[in-house]
Amino acid sequence: MSDRIFGFFGLALSAFYFWATSIIPDSFMIDVVGPRAFPYIVGTVLAICALYILLRPDAEPDWPNLMNFIEIVFATAVMFLYAWTLSKVGFVIATVFATSYLTWRLGSKPLGSLITGIATSAGIYVVFHLILGLSLAKGPLGF
Amino acid sequence: MEIFSNLADGFAVALTAQHLLLALLGCFLGTLMGALPGLGPANGVAILIPIAFTLGLGPVASLILLTSVYYGAMYGGRISSILLNIPGDEPAMMTCLDGHPMALHGKAGEALAISGIASFIGSFFATWGLVLIAPQLVKVALLFGPAEYFALFTMAFATLGGVTASNQAKSAFAAALGLGIAMIGSDSQTGSERFTFGHIHLYDGIDFLIAIVGLFAISEVLIFIEHHQGGAAAKSSAKIGKLIPDFCIFKRSIGTLVRSTIIGFLSGVLPGAGASLGSFLSYSVEKNTLDRENKTFGKGDPRGVIAPECGNNAAAGGALVPMLSLGVPGSGTTAVLLAVLLQLNITPGPLLFRNNPDIVWGLIAALFIANFMLLALNLPMVGLFTRVLLIPTRILMPVVAMISFVGIYGLTGSTFDVMLMVGFGFGGWLLRKLGVPLVPVILGILLGNEMEVNLRRALQISDGDWSIMVGSPLAIGIWAIAIAGFVLPIFFGKKVKNQMHADHSEVEMEEVIEGGD
Numbered sequence: 001m002s003d004r005i006f007g008f009f010g011l012a013l014s015a016f017y018f019w020a021t022s023i024i025p026d027s028f029m030i031d032v033v034g035p036r037a038f039p040y041i042v043g044t045v046l047a048i049c050a051l052y053i054l055l056r057p058d059a060e061p062d063w064p065n066l067m068n069f070i071e072i073v074f075a076t077a078v079m080f081l082y083a084w085t086l087s088k089v090g091f092v093i094a095t096v097f098a099t100s101y102l103t104w105r106l107g108s109k110p111l112g113s114l115i116t117g118i119a120t121s122a123g124i125y126v127v128f129h130l131i132l133g134l135s136l137a138k139g140p141l142g143f
Numbered sequence: 144m145e146i147f148s149n150l151a152d153g154f155a156v157a158l159t160a161q162h163l164l165l166a167l168l169g170c171f172l173g174t175l176m177g178a179l180p181g182l183g184p185a186n187g188v189a190i191l192i193p194i195a196f197t198l199g200l201g202p203v204a205s206l207i208l209l210t211s212v213y214y215g216a217m218y219g220g221r222i223s224s225i226l227l228n229i230p231g232d233e234p235a236m237m238t239c240l241d242g243h244p245m246a247l248h249g250k251a252g253e254a255l256a257i258s259g260i261a262s263f264i265g266s267f268f269a270t271w272g273l274v275l276i277a278p279q280l281v282k283v284a285l286l287f288g289p290a291e292y293f294a295l296f297t298m299a300f301a302t303l304g305g306v307t308a309s310n311q312a313k314s315a316f317a318a319a320l321g322l323g324i325a326m327i328g329s330d331s332q333t334g335s336e337r338f339t340f341g342h343i344h345l346y347d348g349i350d351f352l353i354a355i356v357g358l359f360a361i362s363e364v365l366i367f368i369e370h371h372q373g374g375a376a377a378k379s380s381a382k383i384g385k386l387i388p389d390f391c392i393f394k395r396s397i398g399t400l401v402r403s404t405i406i407g408f409l410s411g412v413l414p415g416a417g418a419s420l421g422s423f424l425s426y427s428v429e430k431n432t433l434d435r436e437n438k439t440f441g442k443g444d445p446r447g448v449i450a451p452e453c454g455n456n457a458a459a460g461g462a463l464v465p466m467l468s469l470g471v472p473g474s475g476t477t478a479v480l481l482a483v484l485l486q487l488n489i490t491p492g493p494l495l496f497r498n499n500p501d502i503v504w505g506l507i508a509a510l511f512i513a514n515f516m517l518l519a520l521n522l523p524m525v526g527l528f529t530r531v532l533l534i535p536t537r538i539l540m541p542v543v544a545m546i547s548f549v550g551i552y553g554l555t556g557s558t559f560d561v562m563l564m565v566g567f568g569f570g571g572w573l574l575r576k577l578g579v580p581l582v583p584v585i586l587g588i589l590l591g592n593e594m595e596v597n598l599r600r601a602l603q604i605s606d607g608d609w610s611i612m613v614g615s616p617l618a619i620g621i622w623a624i625a626i627a628g629f630v631l632p633i634f635f636g637k638k639v640k641n642q643m644h645a646d647h648s649e650v651e652m653e654e655v656i657e658g659g660d
Contacts (some may be wrong), residue, residue: 002577003577004274009184010316012175017323019336020338021337022335023334023337023507024330024337024338025336026307026333026335027330027333027334027335029332029333029597029605030601030605031333031334032334032602032603032607033598033599033602033607034333035330035332035333035335035337035604035648037598037599038326038594038595038598039326039337039338040600041325042319042323042326043319043583044319045315045316045319045322046316046320047313047318048315049225049313049315049319050253050316052312053310053312053313053316055163056312056579058309058310058313061576062576063576064369068238068369068370068371071368071369072365072369072569072572075364075365075368075567076365076565076568078364078542079565079568080360080549080562080565081207082398083558083561083564083565084559084562086548086552086558086561087558089324091549095545095548097414098544098545099541099542099544099545102364102368102540102541103537103538103541105368105538106367106368106371106372106536106540106541107371107374107537108538110242116537116538118539118540120538120545123546124542124546124549128194128480128553130551132198134194134197134549134553135197135553135556136549136550136552136553137190137558142653
């Protein structure tokens with residue numbers, strides 16, 4: 001069933017790709033092939049493969065149960081949030097929270113996760129920013 | 144003898160204090176990453192690419208650092224195979240078969256030492272193979288026109304899954320997905336905006352490093368979270384025992400070493416084989432020639448450790464041949480190394496050998512140096528690396544994620560790109576669950592524009608006549624290989640793959656039985 005849904009989405013994706021290819025504007029420079037030919041080929045391959053997957057699905061993959069799936073979605077959301085707040089609160093604070101969350105969800109105790117978060121954040125800041133001179137996101141507090 | 148003078152120049156480039164230090168650092172980090180389950184060579188190199196660039200290392204310096212990581216990871220994979228029966232990376236799977244039984248018999252140190260030396264011999268001679276064969280292949284590559292290059296790229300995709308590919312439709316889907324992503328941004332020939340939908344961040348296209356780090360590193364973190372694998376790989380510090388091997392073993396297994404090096408090297412060079420197949424073939428050949436009655440192999444025969452380790456390290460060297468001389472990688476890790484070159488604005492291929500001999504030969508010299516360093520690191524210091532296995536992944540994986548973030552943010556300075564990377568991470572997790580391989584996606588993103596440019600150039604030459612794509616014997620030959628490489632696994636893939644896994648689970652079964660005694 002998963003592969004059928006996947007194949008269906010693949011077909012939808014290739015249809016979208018065809019549509020997006022068809023609206024590529026021509027520019028004042030022109031070559032024999034044009035900017036649309038190769039994307040059409042790619043879209044065709046995409047559609048054929050999706051159709052094959054739809055019609056000849058593999059055995060059902062080993063999906064996580066609902067709890068674990070929510071776990072994955074939350075972890076992704078936390079990482080998104082991390083990226084989004086990075087420039088607002090600065091690298092050090094954002095990293096403490098993101099690392100603590102991930103460490104906690106991988107099985108550390110809450111206090112242990114917080115310590116890991118602080119240590120990771122400080123460690124990366126010292127090694128990559130102070131020693132190696134990489135630019136990290138600056139927050140209102142200057143770090 | 145031109146080769147030797149080139150090589151001497153290479154050593155002159157590589158033997159500076161900074162380069163040696165970077166090679167040492169790379170070897171050390173590489174062995175660490177190879178040893179840790181979940182952080183293979185491709186992952187390790189991918190995470191370090193953005194860091195190497197933001198640090199402002201020059202092309203030669205970054206290449207030396209990252210290829211040392213690549214060689215190091217190939218060495219490191221064996222450590223957890225032998226001690227824990229968990230392959231650190233895929234090519235190290237076959238090392239479990241005899242390495243772990245040796246460890247169970249209290250000969251872990253010996254197994255580690257033997258495999259370390261076998262790795263050294265395999266990669267040392269494979270690096271010589273690279274020196275001798277790559278310049279020859281470059282001469283062939285000079286005959287290639289755009290149509291042949293287009294066919295060659297297609298062949299790279301068609302054979303990427305190798306003989307073990309389980310579902311070719313999914314591999315091809317992955318490749319098309321990658322190519323489709325590569326099309327985003329302004330068209331290199333005419334400047335038309337493609338698939339940007341007026342979004343300013345997309346005008347330049349999607350940086351392949353964002354996709355690579357997201358697909359490899361972030362999706363790996365998600366896999367660990369899904370399975371709640373927070374514990375350490377090893378429960379307690381493993382007893383290693385004596386480290387000095389019986390050198391007579393090597394005298395007795397010269398045949399094994401020679402055969403495994405050749406088989407490994409060839410599977411590295413040939414499209415669609417790679418290190419995993421290299422170690423599998425070396426092991427099977429040795430098993431069939433030395434142990435027909437199934438008496439010692441799989442029960443802790445040192446030759447069963449030598450063959451796969453020698454084979455997979457030889458394949459690592461061999462895989463650099465097509466990558467450097469044609470610009471066509473044959474495996475995930477070499478695809479990542481290609482990303483390194485592209486990021487440095489170096490186009491691999493014949494022109495690289497002609498225009499930047501210092502880079503090519505400096506790199507090759509660095510490989511020799513790295514090899515000796517790895518031997519030195521891996522024999523006396525193997526105890527240190529085994530202790531790394533005690534670090535729990537609940538601390539390790541978040542650190543890996545954060546270093547990936549730091550690298551991408553440092554490279555682009557844009558939070559949009561970091562979010563995009565997380566998106567790739569989730570997408571990568573989903574695709575992995577569905578059994579869609581990620582390497583073709585990455586190769587598609589890397590090669591997409593180059594492939595299109597060659598197609599358009601070919602048609603420009605023929606004035607729009609598509610028959611130029613099969614217009615020369617060379618092109619027809621490449622297409623034939625591509626089609627064969629794509630179609631054959633449909634019939635034989637399952638068989639080979641089952642064989643590989645059957646061998647592996649056989650050992651696990653025996654362990655259960657032994658445990659029951």
